[in-house]
Amino acid sequence: MIYKDPEVRFNINSQIKRSISTNIQFSTQDIDTAKITFSLTKDGVPLPISQATHGKLFMRFADGSKFYVNTEVHDALGGVIFYVLTPEQITHYGTVQAELYVNYDNGQKLSVHKFSFEIDRALVDQDIVPVAEYYIDDFESLKAVIQEMAYDAEQVLAELQKKFENLDNIETKEGAQEKADAAESDAKAYTDEHAAKTDNPHKVTKDQVGLSNVDNVKQASKSEFDKHNSDNTRHMSAAERMKWNGGQLYKLTDDNGGRTLIPDDTDLLTLPSGLYYGVSNKVVNSPEPKAVEWFHYDVSTNNARKTIVVTATANPRRWFGTIHTDGSFKGWQRFITDADAEVTWESPTLLNGWKQYGTHKVQFSKNALGEVEIIGSITGGTIGFDVPAFTLPAGYRPIQMTHFIGVASSIGAGSAPQFHRTQINTDGKVYIQSCSNATNPNEFITFGFKFKAA
Incomplete structure (x- = not known):
């Protein structure tokens, strides 16, 4: 027989175990060929599989299908068992969550490990939708599944009952429209009647509206107001206001937007916030004082907290340094780059016959x-x-x-x-x-x- 036969090795112990992804992938077209082999060890040696030992496999498929099945023995002394997925099971594509158990006839049971694997839907099966299935080979597990399904059904029925109760309180579209039309008509009639009155029905005085506080002086004409309103020299646009508010309080770069050259013998830790560059051996407190090469420096100061943060870059190397609130410089810390991670392998001279x-x-x-x-x-x-x-x-x-x-x-x-x-x-x-x-x-x-x- 031809199988896709990946091997999974499990050591049975009481240490903390998390579900592992086995990187196993079958296809919905792997009919009677999707085989998983398990090698079991206990305390570092193979776990013998006797006639009183039964390997049990529980699988939960992506569509909710569940199967609890027996495995078969490949090597009893070597602790090797296997299971071949059935043609029905292989149709349930997606991620499969599984757990392996070892049961003994004397009532003892061992949980081996949780793991997962993938079933990919083949192109030829793209239009096929598998039906959720449940296969359980012992009564207690079957009972638990039936109880779970019954609980889900009760929840659905309760939700439907609430929705039907709400239907009794829902007014028809036609009835609601009639009420809205009537309310609109009454409001319009009252508003028209009130607007037609010219006898000051509310008895409003000039003091109530503030006319007594208005100076009797000449105001600007409409044309004068319009001319002033369109004067873009005197007035600032919204975009200009945003640019003004977001502007720098002091210069961080040169006028052209570039970094500022640091004068020779300048202490790097005395510079204000900004972007700078300079030759390393000509800058005081540079991370490599003997290096004759250009460095880029980013300086950030916080005057309120009296702290300075500086990063220095000389491609591809990079450093980070700080001055804390106590005024002391804590030294430079080098970042590790991809280039630093590369190593050179060397071979030693072998001695004494090796x-x-x-x-x-x-x-x-x-x-x-x-x-x-x-x-x-x-x-x-x-x-x-x-x-x-x-x-x-x-x-x-x-x-x-x-x-x-x-x-x-x-x-x-x-x-x-x-x-x-x-x-x-x-x-x-x-x-x-x-x-x-x-x-x-x-x-x-x-x-x-x-x-x-x-």
Whole structure:
């Protein structure tokens, strides 16, 4: 049989586990070929699957469908089980949330892990809408699903009943229009009657309207007022007012909008807010006082709080510095860039019979944070507390003596994992001190660790 057969490895323990995305993607056209294999371990060794053990898989599909199914055994001693999605299940496209369990006939149960995978809708299935399905193979789970569905139905019925009750209080469109037309007609008749009265029905006096406070002087004519209103020299437009209000209280740049050149021997920390540039070794308190190159400086001062914040840039390097309220300069802090993150790998000279293992070359590097990383594999040399395999150069040596436990060959030692203990001394010497494989101790020694360089 042909399968899409991804493998998922789970270790059963009591540590905090979060649902993992397995990066598994099937298609709605993977009919009887969508197979998931699970490798189970407990305390670092395979979990045996006996006849009294049952692997159970619960799946919740994106459309709400739920399935609780039995898995099948692939390797009982190796703890390997699998499940092949049915043609009906593979039609439920979208993200599938799942959890694996191990049940025993004596009533014990183990929760293994939550995980998720994807089912992609194939182009040929774009018009097919799967029907939500529920398959449960034990009564308690079936009972829970039925109760959940019954509760949802009761909620829908309650909402419909409220809507029907509200319908009794709704007036028809025609009835509401008649009432509105009548109210409009009555209001218009009253307004017309009141407006036609010229006998001052409300008995308003000139004092009430403020005419007694008006000076009897000549006012500007309509033409004079219009001429003044259209005078754009005297008046400011809304756009001009916004530009005025948003203008700088003092100059942050040169008149052309560019950065201001810092005069030689100027203290960077005494400049007002603004954008500047200058040669680093000619500016006092620059982050690199010996650098003969142009730097860009952004200065921001807060006079009320007596603080200064400065950023300095020399592509692609960048620094950040501050003066706090106590008036002391806290020094420059360098930002790490993508260029700083790039490392150079070097290979050491192997000693005492050790050779590179195939294409897994032993290499070391140091990043911008001062962390040394060693990777690769070696074979065939002498193991011992005083027999170095290679020596790291100065600048790549640990602050204090450190140890690393790594993977070793299992040849001649059965299927049990093997390991070695390696010491890295402060003089850079790397010793393969011991190996758990007594039959072939130097067959395969691999590295993959970091430490802080001195």
